């Protein structure tokens with residue numbers, strides 16, 4: 046059901062209807078005709094092999110039109126398994142990257158007199174087309190927040206001089222020197238400001254420093270800020286990443302209203318497992334090599350993807366043999382498999398005509414099914430646990446009535462159960478694998494900051510870590526920051542934000558053995574071997590030839606590799622020492638899906654297991670598996686390194702405790718069984734539960750488990 050538009054958009058919708066006829070004749074807003082893009086001028090670089098940075102042709106011969114007005118309205122989403130392809134495409138739309146020929150990319154509507162009368166700055170694509178990316182969101186609001194400050198400052202009452210309030214951020218009052226007259230003219234006016242604040246539910250947050258906002262709150266503030274610039278087009282890169290289901294629904298409906306009003310026009314970029322909003326009318330599908338694979342009306346693109354997907358899945362043996370040869374892995378095929386599987390699982394794809402000749406081999410190929418008892422999660426866990434629950438060790442975390450308050454606002458533990466003192470009562474034991482869930486703003490990050498000691502109140506609350514309090518007690522010294530960091534592995538968007546970009550990849554990993562990323566690591570021979578093993582696994586895939594050089598890891602800096610690869614490295618840094626307590630807080634968000642799946646597998650099995658693409662025509666006995674995989678799926682098998690008995694990095698040990706925060710079941714490791722779901726402030730108490738198997742198995746069972754956690 047369509048919701049009525051909010052106040053903000055009423056007037057524009059009315060105006061649009063009245064002006065429809067004349068608007069239809071207006072020139073397109075973005076027009077690309079047979080254009081190819083490059084990051085650097087192809088003639089400006091030394092020839093390949095002479096230290097030239099990679100400079101692939103981006104979206105060769107792209108033709109794309111975004112109308113300025115259309116009836117019915119066109120709402121585009123860009124789909125790709127590669128975050129880099131998605132972001133690069135959006136950048137190209139707003140005038141970034143070199144276009145060949147230069148005239149192939151134009152913005153005819155921005156040159157019309159109509160735009161001139163609105164705001165002369167809108168003539169420039171970089172102004173008229175605003176980009177909001179969410180990968181590094183928890184780093185703050187466009188550099189206006191915790192700039193260079195230590196993470197802990199988020200939780201302290203005194204803030205830096207430039208820790209602006211949300212209102213200052215929205216109004217653009219974030220310069221220490223007074224702005225020029227021209228700038229003042231363009232500040233958002235009262236009425237618009239009030240409406241945007243209301244529509245994005247920011248009323249209660251306007252006086253809060255931007256550094257204190259949670260992930261979901263930050264997202265709303267960033268969209269509000271972009272809207273206040275009144276752009277013609279808003280590009281939202283991964284808008285649903287890291288949002289809880291209710292916030293996601295609210296945001297999607299809000300975006301729909303904006304898009305319908307064409308004020309601004311919206312283009313979303315989506316990951317394969319993102320919800321594709323019902324109101325998306327047009328899709329662009331990109332592969333990981335910066336090629337456009339399909340574009341057009343939604344149903345047509347789904348049909349094309351369905352054809353390609355079933356082709357890849359059911360194709361002849363020869364094609365699958367090619368897939369098996371890792372060196373010949375075809376990024377287009379991989380992209381089609383990844384996108385196709387997700388779209389098929391969610392019922393977007395039409396079924397192919399199985400009578401057609403090309404599917405004649407398909408009859409003996411299995412497809413994934415919930416009833417298959419042998420079905421595994423992507424990281425190799427059976428869909429239902431069969432063995433006994435693990436024997437648990439001593440407590441690692443003991444909270445006995447924890448409440449966190451700022452003035453009279455309680456952001457964690459604002460409840461009272463008859464059997465306990467008020468607040469959160471929670472024990473995590475050695476060997477337990479916990480998922481921490483809850484809506485945006487429910488206090489998950491705050492809870493973890495108490496364990497990592499980023500929160501100053503961690504000294505005063507009733508909490509023990511590793512059996513000790515933070516402050517000294519009779520006969521027992523207090524637990525120092527160094528004690529904690531030696532026993533803890535932690536990866537989160539905040540760790541990412543503050544991680545030194547200049548460290549080499551090897552040094553970044555080695556910092557797992559240091560007190561802080563910049564202090565000298567205390568390495569042993571065993572640690573060196575582990576670092577080598579992880580580097581080989583990370584960048585060269587599991588079945589590398591042992592003994593290959595790793596010089597690249599000493600030559601490449603952390604800041605030089607793509608965002609997704611940085612996340613992978615920080616994940617590996619967190620797990621490499623098998624810490625007693627491992628915290629993975631949105632650690633997999635922002636990773637490309639294939640990298641994420643490999644990381645999840647590595648978490649549980651280290652170098653022991655790997656993925657293999659299997660020939661769907663082979664029999665189960667021949668490939669040494671108890672059941673055949675779903676058609677075209679990569680399956681978890683023993684690695685060559687394991688067979689050669691050269692494993693240096695084992696997976697999780699039975700006595701490690703892990704805590705995982707995620708809003709996406711596919712990002713929750715298959716080993717997680719215990720869960721806690723924090724309530725929204727003032728909405729009751731935390732709920733606890735235990736799963737009968739992994740969360741990320743999709744299908745009916747996966748959905749049932751996920752909904753159970755959210756109390757749906």
Ligand SMILES: Nc1ncnc2c1ncn2[C@@H]1O[C@H](COP(=O)(O)OP(=O)(O)OP(=O)(O)O)[C@@H](O)[C@H]1O
Pocket residue numbers: 199200201202253257258259260261262451454456483484485486487488489490491492
């Ligand atoms: N110093 C502070 N003063 C007041 N409120 C604060 C402060 N720091 C955080 N908050 C509030 O505490 C609440 C919990 O924030 P937290 O980041 O822990 O939530 P979260 O569950 O991790 O959210 P998300 O899923 O969006 O990341 C939020 O409403 C946030 O605005």
